[in-house]
Amino acid sequence: MPPTLILVRHAQALHNVNKDYDIPDPDLSVLGLQQLEALRKSLMENSLAQNAGLIITSPMRRTIQTALGSVDWLMDKGIKLEADANWQENSAKPCDTGTPAPLLGAEFPSVDLSSLDPIYPDKTTPAGARYSYTKKAILNRSQTALKRLYDRPEKVIIVVSHSGFLRLGVSGCCFFNADYRIFDFSERNSPEDAYKLAQRQETEEKGGGLGWSLKKEVMLGSDLPDEMPEIDA
Template sequence: MPPTIILVRHAQALHNVDRDYTIHDPPLSELGRNQCLHLRANLAPKIPSELDVELILVSPMKRTIETALLAFPQLIERGIPIVAHAGWQENSSQPCDIGSSLTTLPAEFPQVDFSQVDPVFPNKRGNAYANSRPAIVARGQSVLKDLYGRKEKVIIVVSHSGFLRVGVTGKWFYNGDYRVFEFEQGGTKLREFDMTKGKGGLGLSFEEEVELGDGLPEEEE
């Protein structure tokens, strides 16, 4: 049976505070760190009674990694692996959405397994991570197919609002909010659980839905 998927948007990072997208790979803000505690308090009681998590996947960005470490320490202490995956990084090629070097990240975050990160990371030019509608929609399909084939019962993925919305689900995610999904037949579409449908698990996200690829450039920027 395909896994249940908990999709989480990272908590507020420094570039979200004043919309300063020139900050390279920004860490969480103070508010963001508090949002992680709110997320933990809301979601932890459901694990493992309702959601028996066996894997945490993270975009290899500081803000997503920090969100996972702060929000899910009880899972990490239980030995649940936390694995970085380049397929879940954000869309744009602005500095805030360009990752740090794979030569430095493992030392900064020793709890995370970076061994499976695509070695082209953090390059996003002329490859599968380019900021274009065809590339982002294709990447969304690729990561879903990857999840569909996994054996874990429940997987948490900590990613980014843009990619989660226009690449994967068509749903909005507020900073630190989450939604829970199961796969529809075929492994390329998700069906949201009633427990998070509408405004998300924390009740903070927009209810409107968009089409995959909405607003993205047709050619790489």
């Protein structure tokens, strides 16, 4: 049986404060660090989260910091925190472009980077095309991300990612900073079926585990560009 997924958006980061998207791989803001208290408390009290057997994080600084500040209690029990480039944010703006793995490893030694795609954080060259900011690439990447989790042996997996990728690539749901939603995999009738998620009623009706998120849903892939936008020099 496929695992249940607890999908978490990172807490507020510096680029969220004044919409300054030119900050490279930003850290969490002061408010973001405060938001982690509510997120951590809610997850600690959630019976599903208590049984998580794996934590996946986008390799970006704000998601790693969110994971370390909210599920550290699981890591203390020996649950692995693993970085996966498939869960990084959509665009190629500085704020959505990550830090090279050697620097990440030195700063966050408790994060398992052993299976991180060596091409990370490239999104703009032909070698990094699978991470490019296009509708096709993002939808394909979301399928790869979900496929990797579908056959995992853990009953519950926590994933810390980003609003754009979670909303437009994975779930169609809105995520406020530091909020989370709980999903099960929809039944697949053939190997050709796409990997889809069905949200549990407890977070759907409330607007997220903390009740901070908009309840509206969007179509996967909507508002994503068909071609990679040019980046200003």
